[in-house]
Amino acid sequence: MTITQLSYVLAVAENQNFTKAAQKCFVTQPTLSMQIQKLEDQLDVLIFDRSKKPIELTEVGKKIVTQARNIVNESYRIQDIVDQEKGFIGGEFKLGIIPTVMPTLLPMFLNNFVKKYPKVKLKIEELTTEEIITRINDGHLDAAIAATPLENDTIKERVLYFEPFVAYVPQNHRLRDKKTLETSDLEIEDMLLLEDGHCFRDGVINLCKAFKSHNDDKFQLESGSIETLVKLSNEGLGMTLMPYLHTLDLNEKDKKNLHYFSEPSPAREVSLIYHKSELKMQIIEAMQDVISGVIRGAIAFQNVQIISPISK
Structure with missing residues (x-):
């Protein structure tokens, strides 16, 4: 049994196709198939049900894949040990960022990070929290920046900052004349929301006490971006809530x-999150240090109440 064979098994389990898995592993399909067949012969079990289209894991195959993922991840730790011993901060690092954080935080820290750690090859993707958790657990992301706490046993969290919610209230709205708002003032029925799948949307819903009486038949607008919500609000279609950093770019x-x-x-808690196996910690710590340095001057709020990003 080899690490390479286990890596091939993980690739087929993910792609449900031998040809696609071989392409991802940069080997020929016969080579990959032969190595998996050798492993199955050695274990005297079938890992994949090849009669199914797409290919499916057998029941014992599911257990093998879980253990294989642990073994392959642990094998990566050897390189981590060597890198840390040498003080090396470099190599490929795959980072996911949720959509409501990407446009505000990334421009603040990316240039500083790249200049300070030129040997790190960053690959950054904009992903929902659900996609991030899946990819971290599958080993396809090294870390991510997301709203927390996530209450997930496989994920570790390092808090970067607390970002207050700010209300955007247009002319002629019922709350226009209130200088300071209370959370009890909010009503979900006149709130413009982000589309389903955004954790900031879930935070807003959790904040609105009136959500329990929400009627799905009533008029409601949803959008994929906060910028669009602001434009819709300016048209008199309702108010919206924004993360504080988004307000800095308004005219x-x-x-x-x-x-x-x-x-x-x-407020929402924004954290750097990663798998409990703690791979590539030297890069994670370097990123935390850079982000913490640039964010201090942007957010001075301290007295906040953290709103859960988890849909309730």
């Missing part, structure tokens, strides 16, 4: 529509 006219909450301000 001066739109900034007049911002309303802040009384303390403790509702």
Whole structure:
């Protein structure tokens, strides 16, 4: 049994196809098939049910894949040990970032990080929290930046900052004349929301006490971006909530529509998250250090109440 064979098994389990798995592993399909066949012969079990289209894992195959993933991840730790011993911070690092954090945080730290750690080859993807958790557990992401806490036993979290919610209240809205808002002022029925799948949407829903009385038949608008929500709000279609860093890019006219909450301000916790196996920790710690350095000057809020990003 070899690490290579186990890696091939993981590739087929993910792609459910021998040809695609071989392409991902940069080997020929016969080579990959032969190595998996050798492993099955050695174990005297079938890992894959080849009669199914697409290919499926057998029941024992599912257990083997779980253990294989642990073994392959642990094998990577050897290189980590060597890198840490040498003080080397470099190599490929795959980072996921949720959509409501990507446009504000990434420009703040990316240039600094690249200049400070030129040997790190960053691969960054914009992904939902659900996609991030799946990819971290499958070994396809080294870390991610997401709203927390996630209450996931396989994921570790390092808090980067707390980002308050800010209300965007257009002209002629019922809350327009209130200088400071209370969370009890919010009503989900006149709230413009991000589309399903965004954890910030779930945070807003969790914040709105009136959600329990929400009627799905009532008029409601959803969008894929906060920028679009602001434009819809300006058309008088309702108010919306924004993460604080998004308010910094508004024009001066739109900034007049911002309303802040009384303390403790509702806020989201944004963290650097990674698998409990703690691979590539030297890069994770370097990234945390850079982000913490640039974020201090942008967010001065301290007295906050963390709103869960988990859909309830």
